[in-house]
């Protein structure tokens with residue numbers, strides 16, 4: 001059984017390079033279905049979730065080769081088959097192929113993605129969008145099926161600015177007849193990156209990154225080479241790690257605009273940051289103040305940084321309050337942090353944190369991707385050794401996190417421990 005062992009107390013120092021964004025690459029790989037020519041994703045993050053979505057495409061005859069950090073995708077012989085349901089249920093983002101597959105084949109059947117630890121993860125807004133574009137939707141026996149003779153542009157209002165629904169509907173509309181206006185759309189940087197990828201292939205998308213996106217249908221898309229944006233959540237995770245260890249690190253390959261809500265909150269806590277080109281220097285050697293955090297759709301504070309910030313705030317003297325507005329069950333890391341000595345009280349969507357002097361190392365388990373990152377952050381500042389289990393969650397979203405932290409001076413290693 002693989003575990004990550006951390007001996008806490010080391011200040012992080014040095015430089016780290018951020019990988020490309022998982023949540024940009026996944027929809028971009030799905031979008032390659034819309035094109036019969038070869039697409040190449042450069043500087044792709046070698047992550048478990050990326051391998052899974054590639055396997056989903058391979059299960060319907062996509063020809064994908066991965067060489068170093070490049071993914072070459074040839075969908076010229078794609079079939080309208082039912083993707084492997086085990087894979088779809090394993091990784092929710094597989095559902096992002098639904099929009100492109102309906103667009104390409106006019107009909108498509110896929111296993112319902114199901115929920116996960118952080119919430120029920122419904123897909124009603126995705127399906128509402130496909131229906132508005134002219135698809136007939138059938139649900140039953142754990143599957144969803146869509147049929148249409150052709151997709152026709154329409155005006156669609158999302159009840160909630162869902163990232164996945166915005167991406168899926170945008171991909172379905174790119175080759176539809178006429179114009180689609182998507183209102184109350186999500187504006188995350190990853191959506192802007194997907195729109196840039198599609199526009200580079202010949203799509204006509206405007207407004208991505210705002211709450212209203214216009215897609216004018218085109219006839220076909222061309223194959224391209226594309227380098228996705230850097231991962232703002234990985235960057236934020238290393239910022240929190242530097243802060244909790246009171247270290248000073250230089251984080252390379254960041255987009256400051258995408259990091260604004262994270263920089264604002266860390267500044268409020270008292271952490272100093274200095275921008276240097278496409279790098280940022282984070283210095284945690286200062287007095288910290290407690291803060292309140294409320295997760296919101298972009299450009300609000302990202303829910304994917306909530307767990308990591310809980311770890312940091314557990315070591316800040318005073319009372320901090322975190323409100324999680326995006327997912328209904330995204331405080332599972334609190335129980336593990338309390339095992340390490342954190343003083344956290346959960347009341348529905350709110351977590352009240354009383355700062356403690358120090359975490360104490362012990363055995364903990366990752367309950368989901370970002371919870372795993374939060375446990376590593378806590379372990380870096382804990383007294384003694386922490387043993388983190390179920391680290392497969394962490395590998396879904398972080399490329400060689402322990403190697404990157406080791407280079408920054410952390411006493412961390414991945415070991416194989418018999419249960």
Ligand code: EPZ
Pocket residue numbers: 022023024026093119120121122123124125126127160161162163164165186303304326327328369370397
């Ligand atoms: C994306 O998930 C990200 N995943 C998540 O990152 C991220 O936490 C989330 O957006 C919010 O920013 C990828 O991009 C692969 P949503 P997604 O649809 O698209 C409700 C990580 O750690 N909703 O914006 O699934 C839903 O219940 C992962 O990297 C509906 O009600 O998120 C949730 O409460 C975790 N109906 C809220 O919207 C729908 O049809 C946000 O979900 C769809 C969503």
